[in-house]
Amino acid sequence: MDRRTLLIGGTLLAAATLTRNAHARFKAAELTAEDSYFMDLAIAQAKEGDYPFGAVIVKEKRVLALGKNSSKRNGDPTAHAEMVAIRTFLAAREPDELKHTTLYASGEPCPMCMGAIIWCHIPRLVYAASIAELATKIGQIDITSQQIANATPFADIEIAGGLLSGNSLRLFDKG
Numbered sequence: 052m053d054r055r056t057l058l059i060g061g062t063l064l065a066a067a068t069l070t071r072n073a074h075a076r077f078k079a080a081e082l083t084a085e086d087s088y089f090m091d092l093a094i095a096q097a098k099e100g101d102y103p104f105g106a107v108i109v110k111e112k113r114v115l116a117l118g119k120n121s122s123k124r125n126g127d128p129t130a131h132a133e134m135v136a137i138r139t140f141l142a143a144r145e146p147d148e149l150k151h152t153t154l155y156a157s158g159e160p161c162p163m164c165m166g167a168i169i170w171c172h173i174p175r176l177v178y179a180a181s182i183a184e185l186a187t188k189i190g191q192i193d194i195t196s197q198q199i200a201n202a203t204p205f206a207d208i209e210i211a212g213g214l215l216s217g218n219s220l221r222l223f224d225k226g
């Protein structure tokens with residue numbers, strides 16, 4: 052490779068990196084001490100779900116909505132824990148309030164729930180078990196929350212995964 056090729060290669064590489072960053076809406080969330088407490092609540096919800104998935108929406112350290120998978124009891128396959136928590140929140144509050152919340156999910160949100168989280172402009176997501184981990188237990192659509200965030204040019208979201216994932220995954224081994 053001569054010097055010119057290297058320069059062109061370097062320029063192309065830099066341009067590709069810039070383009071990627073311009074569309075990267077995902078940011079890694081930093082975990083706090085409270086995150087484990089609220090994830091415990093999400094996992095407690097999961098224990099009561101039709102399938103072991105739970106979610107909690109928190110604003111300024113206050114729990115504002117809970118959700119557990121209710122797809123069987125509601126006769127509604129879209130009644131995933133995150134959807135139930137969002138609908139519970141919106142039944143009592145204005146959608147603008149979601150812009151200042153964290154959603155805790157015992158399992159990484161599926162594309163439907165992640166789409167809802169983004170449309171609601173929830174700015175922070177913390178999940179326990181990843182889609183790859185969940186796929187070893189139950190069918191999953193193989194698209195991560197980070198991929199969806201990065202494909203969304205109009206919203207930013209901080210995401211942290213893996214918090215207490217063992218506790219979440221263990222629920223699939225019972226019964």
Ligand SMILES: [Zn+2]
Pocket residue numbers: 131132133160161162163164165
């Ligand atoms: Zn879902």
